[in-house]
Amino acid sequence: MSDVHPVTITLSEKVRTFSANFQTETTFSSGWQSTLKAAYGKAELRCGCTGSGPKRLAVKYYEGSDQFSLARFSLSGGQHSIDCQFYSASPTQTGAGGGNSSVLDQQPDGSVKIRLEIGMVERDTPAELASPKRPQQERKPSTSQSSMKLLGLLHYLWDEAGLNQWMSGFAGKRRPSVAYRLINNATENVWAGTLKLVDQMLLPAFGADTQEADRNRERAAAALESKHRMLLIAPLAAFTQERADIMARQMKISGFHGMPIVYMKAGLWDSTVRRFKNELSAWRNGAGTVAIVQVELKKSSKSVYASAIDMAIMSITSEFIPVESSYERIIADRLVAQGRSFSKPLRFDSITDQVLPDFILTDTKREVPLEVFGRNDAAYLQRKREKEAYYDELYGRGGWWSWNASANSDAESVPPFPAAR
Structure with a gap:
């Protein structure tokens, strides 16, 4: 620990x-x-x-x-020092150093104000105008952002909750109820405009009569009354073809207790499938997948329901560590099995060419970046050479670790990790 x-x-x-x-x-x-x-x-x-x-x-x-x-x-x-309970990767090692300073405003009391791409007050912008109009081919992000996208917010909350970090003492303790309680706590000091983000959150509840389910109901009722949008963070329900077919019309999630049924805006799921191909492929293969969804609450004659206006998807391991590929999943699982301490730098909304390690070992004498090379097309190999030169300059030859999964993707080909201190 x-x-x-x-x-x-x-x-x-x-x-x-x-x-x-x-x-x-x-x-x-x-x-x-x-x-x-x-x-x-x-x-x-x-x-x-x-x-x-x-x-x-x-x-x-x-x-x-x-x-x-x-x-x-x-x-x-x-x-903080890497042995400190408050340590995490520095902004220069994550996407937080790549253009988020304009959308994350640190307050003197330690709270943070964020500017979301879609505001949280319904009357400010009608839903049909609020939802981002994304072309089929996403534009390359600029070097700075005027607002935070949902995936950037999910990365920020995961980082603040410490769920992108692992230590051997966490084994057996990172249950879903614990993980989402940490996410709830991470929103306590975050403001979206004049709204305290924690009051606008719907988070998983694994039972109809739980405190978390009651909290979801109370928050939804307050948001409906005040005409505030809400943010829902929850794992997608385990893949079946039937659920996949329904997703275009209605969200299928786990831990739904206390939440209104979420109906999808026309075209939103198709857009999500295009934007998060790897994540949804992992979902179809049985891997853990978390969604963040921005919704507007509506009231019919019989019940309250929600309309999704934007969403993003993130893949996670069974220990809630974010991963971007099946190769990263292999590395994360192996590090956990070996009782190592490490962090997973997150990209936030940063520019795509910022060099970020896939993982950082934190139980070594000094931080050691871990990099997985998973492709061998010309553009990727050029990028690989640039990364190698960057790591050699910053950490010295031999001061960082890599696995060339494109040459041999068998898990048994993973090189030994640098020894713990």
Whole structure:
């Protein structure tokens, strides 16, 4: 597991440092909670790990739990040392360094304001005008973005929830209920315009009489009353041909309890199939697949239902680690099986030619990028040479790892990973 480090809290010009033991020992739990409660919204907090940078922390309060906890400032994980509980890949190692600064506005209190491609207030833009008009051939992204797309938001929330990271101590603990609770918590300090994002979220509930199902009903009722759009994040139901045929008309998801039935806007599923060919191919082969859907709520004489106006798809492993190909899935599963610690950099809405490692080992003396080369067409081989030169310059020859899956795609051909420290 990653380490807990001392935390320095500055409140009313008084500076105090709280040890890792005080933060974690059961004996001090009430005292630590009282300390966080006093600091909530008032103090400046900094992590005491050996990383470089401000290492600012925020106190988060989860409604209904009566509990306070610490969280890193958004996209600041790279400032922490790789043994720190708040570590994540730095923005330069993810798509967050590729044009998202204009759509992610960090606030002094640690909260974040985002600008979504489609606003969350229905009366601002009618649905027929709000939904992006995407040509069959997607345009190449620009080097900067004026708004965040749904896939970018899904990547951001996955990163903030820490679901793109793995450590051996997570084994057996990353259940679906836990993963989606982390996603819910990740939205607590995020605002879309004047709306707190957590209030606009519909997340999986695995039972009709669960707290999560009741929460979905309450949020949907409030959004319907205020005419706010909602965001639904849920796994697609396991593939069957019947479900695939129905998808053009109605979403089929797991963990649907407390959610309204979601009907698809004409042409949306066809557009999604074109845009996310690899992800939906993996879904058809039985792999885990998560959808993020922006919906508008409607009320008929009998019930409340939802109309989907935009969506995006992401493939995940059984441990909720995002992957972009079957080769990446092999690597992620093997790293988990070997008890390694690693992160998966996410692309967000970044430009497509930004060099991002497929994975980063974090239990080595220093971070080690892992790269999978899965094709051998001319354009890809040119890109491969550019990546090799980039990694050699940044990490030195032998300072990074690769698997040439295009030469031998058998899982047994995967080279040994660099040794853990």
